[in-house]
Amino acid sequence: MEALADYFKVFSEPNRLAVLDALRQGPLNVTAVVEHTGLSQALVSKHLKLLTIAGVVKRRPEGSLVFYEVIDRAVFKLLAQAEKQLLAARRQQLDALAAIL
Amino acid sequence: MEALADYFKVFSEPNRLAVLDALRQGPLNVTAVVEHTGLSQALVSKHLKLLTIAGVVKRRPEGSLVFYEVIDRAVFKLLAQAEKQLLAARRQQLDALAAIL
């Protein structure tokens, strides 16, 4: 339960989701992620480290570059399902509001 | 993306997950949730309010009591899938460790 909360925490940061989204189409090195997201290099490194520790992403040094890659693409399924739930929740809130007005 | 991160944030708290878990078997009033979770009344109220604002839970006053109920039980599917992903990530980490040793 504690662990599950921590796992959700991994995806509870907009910038981290942006980093993850940059890796959607395949492996990228750090600089490429920086360019894709517009975030600072230090911040991207930090988020990538977190994602690595969480076991979501895999680190692969290649020469002087370091590539990162999503280990299990099923995480995107999780993101999609969460987004679906989010939309359903939003819709329900509007319905509840309409029922009052 | 920002909204999605906020949605994940809802489930990134152990106590909030505990509250949600108490509501798994059906509607409960606040005191019942307090007893199920062992949390303080103020804290339970706070979490229930958050869950309500997030559109995950529905508030229904009944006499002097206030019952809370999960709106869309599909959230439990989301929790289950997240837990599955979590386990997969943990397994992968062990494999990576074994590959080194």
Added chain:
DNA sequence: TGATAGAATCACGCTGTCGTGATGTCGTTG
């Protein structure tokens, strides 16, 4: 209406995490 129980809210201290600028480390290339 006064008393009581259930629920919500307030004020506050505290901790964790985020983002940044600077610095450190590592590998390549001249």
Added chain:
DNA sequence: CAACGACATCACGACAGCGTGATTCTATCA
């Protein structure tokens, strides 16, 4: 070996969210 680029880490200020104890609000019932 010196210099440079890529990446990681550090130290720090800022801020948001958690949990608590006390208080307030609301509905029921004597």
